[in-house]
Amino acid sequence: MTTLPTMFSLYLHIPFCRRKCPYCDFFSTPSGAVPDDYIATLLAELELYRPYFTGTLASIYFGGGTPSLLTARQIDTLLRAIAHHYPLPSDCEITLECNPEQASLAYFQALRAVGVNRLSVGIQSLDDALLRFLGRGHSARQALDTLAFAEKAQFSRLSADVIYGIPLQSETILETTLKALLGVEHISAYHLSIEEATPFGKMQARGRLREVDEEVSVAHFALCDTLLRAAGYDHYEISSFARPEGYSRHNMGYWFDRPYLGLGAGAHAYAVMAEGARRWWNASHLPTYMRQVSEGVLFPESELLTDELRWEEWLMTRLRTRWGLSLSEGAQCFGMPRIARLLADAALFLSSGSLVHADDHLFIPPQHFLTADQTIRGLV
């Protein structure tokens, strides 16, 4: 396996949360702090993959879980070690996902001082009753204070997560939340999905909870799309809205094929190696992950992407964004016959307007993003 010099991204998974939100099916373990031996394991894993990643970092992302359980000292330790291995250009985007429960002016100032330059805040809603329903540990007041602290600490790059499609969430409540967030550079809006293995999933199985009706999903999605676009946001990906220049560079990497190294329990990684494009991932189990790193296990679970998988991935990632896919790029990578077949399969979607063909591009217009999954499945 050889390394290719390139731009790449780094993702660090922090799989700890103070408590589990009843709708969440991300991998995380209950804890009020991040143990130092987990930091040591992340550093050891960084060293393990050093021979496989060269080049410059485009972005670093601390995701979770709850990365704001990290102390500024722990983040400093991690960033110094990363900078020791890789050049960090001055415009390297360094994002930390933050829960309003941990927010304070002093914490945010300390994050700035150690190099974090973007925060992604889990606001979810600015309605206290909905926050309680979602099992969040913060109030609407704390969420607004978080944004104020971030501004005071001079974080100009801010993203807010919002959930729509929540039972009992009226359009007025959603509208009030969105309007209160209009100063923020980037907004990620997600539909609440009820997953089987979660407490919400179990409530649903017992008939005590029901996903919202399709009309509600459509109305909530349309509200996010129209309100935020009217306010000057670019609806540039299914769930993502940004003010000019406010795109998440880290996520853009996922959608446009940039290699990424994922560190931490449950983290995923992707790179094009001598034998082809490879994806690999760590165990979503803390002791197994820690043991594997201590034993020097590389690529614990992995797959080589076949041509078919690469094609599917290319369609799925490109069509998530408003730029869509370039037909000439596709012809170059996958051959002209495949593109001719794609255009034939696209006819139905083109006639309904859920897909548009303009010049060299095929794309899903933002107002049709809600049904993007069906469109993409139809093409794949």
Ligand code: SF4
């Ligand atoms: S804080 Fe985030 S990652 Fe943790 S349980 Fe809640 S939704 Fe899941």
